Amino acid sequence: xxxxxxxxxxxxxxxxxxxxxxxxxxxxxxxxxxxxxxxxxxxxxxxxxxxxxxxxxxxxxxxxxxxxxxxxxxxxxxxxxxxxxxxxxxxxxxxxxxxxxxxxxxxxxxxxxxxxxxxxxxxxxxxxxxxxxxxxxxxxxxxxxxxxxxxxxxxxxxxxxxxxxxxxxxxxxxxxxxxxxxxxxxxxxxxxxxxxxxxxxxxxxxxxxxxxxxxxxxxxxxxxxxxxxxxxxxxxxxxxxxxxxxxxxxxxxxxxxxxxxxxxxxxxxxxxxxxxxxxxxxxxxxxxxxxxxxxxxxxxxxxxxxxxxxxxxxxxxxxxxxxxxxxxxxxxxxxxxxxxxxxxxxxxxxxxxxxxxxxxxxxxxxxxxxxxxxxxxxxxxxxxxxxxxxxxxxxxxxxxxxxxxxxxxx
Ligand code: PLP
Numbered sequence: 518x519x520x521x522x523x524x525x526x527x528x529x530x531x532x533x534x535x536x537x538x539x540x541x542x543x544x545x546x547x548x549x550x551x552x553x554x555x556x557x558x559x560x561x562x563x564x565x566x567x568x569x570x571x572x573x574x575x576x577x578x579x580x581x582x583x584x585x586x587x588x589x590x591x592x593x594x595x596x597x598x599x600x601x602x603x604x605x606x607x608x609x610x611x612x613x614x615x616x617x618x619x620x621x622x623x624x625x626x627x628x629x630x631x632x633x634x635x636x637x638x639x640x641x642x643x644x645x646x647x648x649x650x651x652x653x654x655x656x657x658x659x660x661x662x663x664x665x666x667x668x669x670x671x672x673x674x675x676x677x678x679x680x681x682x683x684x685x686x687x688x689x690x691x692x693x694x695x696x697x698x699x700x701x702x703x704x705x706x707x708x709x710x711x712x713x714x715x716x717x718x719x720x721x722x723x724x725x726x727x728x729x730x731x732x733x734x735x736x737x738x739x740x741x742x743x744x745x746x747x748x749x750x751x752x753x754x755x756x757x758x759x760x761x762x763x764x765x766x767x768x769x770x771x772x773x774x775x776x777x778x779x780x781x782x783x784x785x786x787x788x789x790x791x792x793x794x795x796x797x798x799x800x801x802x803x804x805x806x807x808x809x810x811x812x813x814x815x816x817x818x819x820x821x822x823x824x825x826x827x828x829x830x831x832x833x834x835x836x837x838x839x840x841x842x843x844x845x846x847x848x849x850x851x852x853x854x855x856x857x858x859x860x861x862x863x864x865x866x867x868x869x870x871x872x873x874x875x876x877x878x879x880x881x882x883x884x885x886x887x888x889x890x891x892x893x894x895x896x897x898x899x900x901x902x903x904x905x906x907x908x909x910x911x912x913x914x915x916x917x918x919x920x921x922x923x924x925x926x927x
Contacts, residue, residue, distance in 0.1 A: 552579035621794035628750035628775025629657030639711035716761030780822030
């Protein structure tokens with residue numbers, strides 16, 4: 518079936534038809550047939566270059582050979598769900614080696630589960646109830662986090678029907694504002710269990726922390742028996758080997774991971790200081806369990822992923838990311854498209870496995886005209902542009918500037 522028909526069909530069976538950034542694609546979402554490296558081919562035979570790889574789990578591209586090889590091997594020898602494998606210890610060791618605050622790791626199935634567990638752990642560790650979070654942050658799909666998260670700003674509704682005590686125990690304050698934190702702690706510090714923060718606010722346009730903001734959060738939480746949780750579901754293993762905590766030089770008590778960690782397979786993790794992590798069952802009394810926790814396929818994929826994220830990867834991705842970012846920005850302004858690429862350049866460490874894209878991006882410095890021409894062709898023939906907000910812009914089959922502008926504004 519073609520994408521148009523599939524979308525009509527999907528709407529009968531799946532809420533909204535599709536649940537993916539592709540939902541923003543006009544005039545209807547496309548359905549993938551296959552994907553390799555930075556390319557996606559849809560069921561209609563169109564080929565796309567995936568500029569969303571930098572934001573999602575697949576920083577090594579689709580169907581990375583090493584990850585797929587290990588996964589297939591694991592499937593062949595059996596995937597004994599519910600029974601631990603040596604690889605789980607190996608992956609934990611690797612996370613601990615890379616991430617400054619990690620002394621122990623609990624693998625779960627998603628970023629949502631990881632943040633939910635981190636919050637529960639913080640409450641248990643401090644015997645306090647309130648959680649501070651920041652306007653516009655997103656920590657997962659469960660009520661206990663989404664409530665009052667301000668994620669409305671990221672285009673998501675707050676959940677109805679959340680119990681009153683949950684609402685009461687969630688305090689929302691503006692990001693990058695020290696005074697708001699000081700005031701709140703002065704008033705309610707005895708009741709605050711944790712501050713949970715995305716070190717770079719990912720879902721409202723990649724807003725970096727002000728110069729010493731994370732350090733300030735570290736100090737004030739330490740002085741007031743408040744647990745500092747970094748939600749590194751987006752930044753983890755992406756902006757540096759040790760994530761935002763390495764990049765900004767600030768070590769939290771607990772950290773949550775998702776996305777990149779599983780190399781494209783579902784996984785999440787909660788890591789942190791031993792004194793807290795050992796409170797998790799069965800070592801301790803904080804219940805955290807899941808049928809698929811530590812499943813061998815995701816664990817194997819995670820190992821194959823993290824083993825490839827070495828110094829060379831970060832250096833290369835930064836170099837290529839800067840090149841392509843400048844190129845995209847130039848072309849947008851050359852065409853009077855008022856669309857700013859937000860945030861730190863390091864968030865745009867787009868790692869192109871696709872040689873063609875890289876060659877053209879490199880040519881930019883030597884031959885602007887060639888790059889412009891190439892990028893125009895991309896704009897006309899189907900390109901993803903890095904996200905301005907939560908949604909990514911998918912641009913295809915457009916033949917003039919106005920069309921492009923409309924899509925960017927939509
Ligand atoms: N935290 C952050 C910062 C996220 O961006 C996300 C997902 O986008 C989550 C948590 C939730 O992770 P998951 O979708 O794996 O449940």
